[in-house]
Amino acid sequence: MQTTGPSLTGVRLVLAVTGSIAAYKAVGLLRLLRREGATVHVVMTTGACRFVTPLTFEVLSGSHVATDLFEAHQEMLHLSLPEQAQAIVIAPATANCLAKAALGLADDLLSTMLLTTQCPVIFAPAMDGDMWHHPTVVEHVAALRTRGAIIVEPEEGPLASGRSGQGRLADESRILSVLHAALHPRRDWSGRRLLISAGPTQEAIDPVRFISNRSSGKMGYALAESAQARGAEVLLVSGPTALTPPVGVELCPVTTAEDMRKAMMSRFTWSDTVIMAAAVADFRPAQPATQKLKKRQQSLTNLALTPTDDILKELGERRTTQVLVGFAAETQDLLAHARENCKLRV
Numbered sequence: 001m002q003t004t005g006p007s008l009t010g011v012r013l014v015l016a017v018t019g020s021i022a023a024y025k026a027v028g029l030l031r032l033l034r035r036e037g038a039t040v041h042v043v044m045t046t047g048a049c050r051f052v053t054p055l056t057f058e059v060l061s062g063s064h065v066a067t068d069l070f071e072a073h074q075e076m077l078h079l080s081l082p083e084q085a086q087a088i089v090i091a092p093a094t095a096n097c098l099a100k101a102a103l104g105l106a107d108d109l110l111s112t113m114l115l116t117t118q119c120p121v122i123f124a125p126a127m128d129g130d131m132w133h134h135p136t137v138v139e140h141v142a143a144l145r146t147r148g149a150i151i152v153e154p155e156e157g158p159l160a161s162g163r164s165g166q167g168r169l170a171d172e173s174r175i176l177s178v179l180h181a182a183l184h185p186r187r188d189w190s191g192r193r194l195l196i197s198a199g200p201t202q203e204a205i206d207p208v209r210f211i212s213n214r215s216s217g218k219m220g221y222a223l224a225e226s227a228q229a230r231g232a233e234v235l236l237v238s239g240p241t242a243l244t245p246p247v248g249v250e251l252c253p254v255t256t257a258e259d260m261r262k263a264m265m266s267r268f269t270w271s272d273t274v275i276m277a278a279a280v281a282d283f284r285p286a287q288p289a290t291q292k293l294k295k296r297q298q299s300l301t302n303l304a305l306t307p308t309d310d311i312l313k314e315l316g317e318r319r320t321t322q323v324l325v326g327f328a329a330e331t332q333d334l335l336a337h338a339r340e341n342c343k344l345r346v
């Protein structure tokens with residue numbers, strides 16, 4: 001596999017494995033880290049040992065696998081391992097492990113280590129989708145982020161339960177690139193001010209119904225997160241999404257295309273770069289009903305729509321020195337349509 005960024009030659013890491021069904025994937029990750037030149041000490045929870053044997057990690061890491069806080073008490077592994085490590089990667093990280101880390105519990109080697117470490121800590125959670133979205137897990141993840149932990153969000157797709165959702169352990173190449181970024185943080189965007197839009201807008205039909213689109217907001221949120229990580233000040237103007245805003249990014253929540261237009265215009269002069277990653281509605285109901293439309297009494301065959309204001313076009317007209325970046329979702333002739341869009345607006 002091809003990897004990006006500098007190699008890990010000479011880098012000392014702790015790879016912590018917890019009791020998720022995805023524990024077997026940590027074997028592949030360990031091999032990748034070793035191939036990249038890192039020295040890796042593996043720590044396993046009791047739960048992890050139920051899924052994969054320490055022997056596998058011992059052979060592949062070339063060193064003893066620590067599983068017990070009290071096992072080698074003279075070496076004080078909970079202090080010595082994090083002291084020597086340049087980063088700790090927890091993959092997969094269970095809901096239990098996130099909870100213990102967020103609350104500062106210290107009842108096994110890994111959780112105790114996390115209270116003593118000064119180096120970057122990367123959690124790559126893996127769990128069932130319902131667990132990942134459980135309010136307690138969401139709270140713990142947010143608390144960890146606030147304290148500087150790096151979370152590699154799990155991916156969407158088929159899960160071990162047979163269901164589908166967000167919960168799959170992130171791909172090992174993604175974990176590796178996050179690790180590279182943690183080891184070599186770039187602050188080359190310090191002093192820059194980015195105004196980023198994200199997500200869909202919702203246009204009311206009546207007080208309870210709206211027209212919207214399938215935008216998840218992930219693109220805008222990811223751009224905001226990396227710009228912030230590179231030192232930029234970021235204002236994220238976001239339509240309704242299920243995403244947690246990145247730590248350190250100012251969030252301006254909006255609902256309609258008009259809300260978004262107003263928010264973007266009011267901060268435009270503050271910014272030096274604008275990225276329109278939002279999927280702004282092109283049309284809205286011309287006359288939203290003030291009361292809920294009744295199923296039996298009304299016909300909606302003639303829902304009149306009116307175009308919304310073109311935010312990117314307006315930004316293009318007002319632009320002085322700002323860099324403007326637009327996104328266009330197309331279903332055909334992608335480049336041709338995107339170029340045409342660009343000519344019309346900027």
Ligand SMILES: Cc1cc2nc3c(=O)[nH]c(=O)nc-3n(C[C@H](O)[C@H](O)[C@H](O)COP(=O)(O)O)c2cc1C
Nearest residue numbers: 018019020021022045047048094095096097126127
């Ligand atoms: C078959 C099986 C699969 C599991 N998979 C996960 C998982 O993917 N993610 C998770 O958070 N917990 C999972 N669990 C639950 C954890 O193993 C359990 O919460 C355990 O206490 C975690 O301990 P640890 O965090 O100390 O490793 C699974 C349990 C079983 C029996």
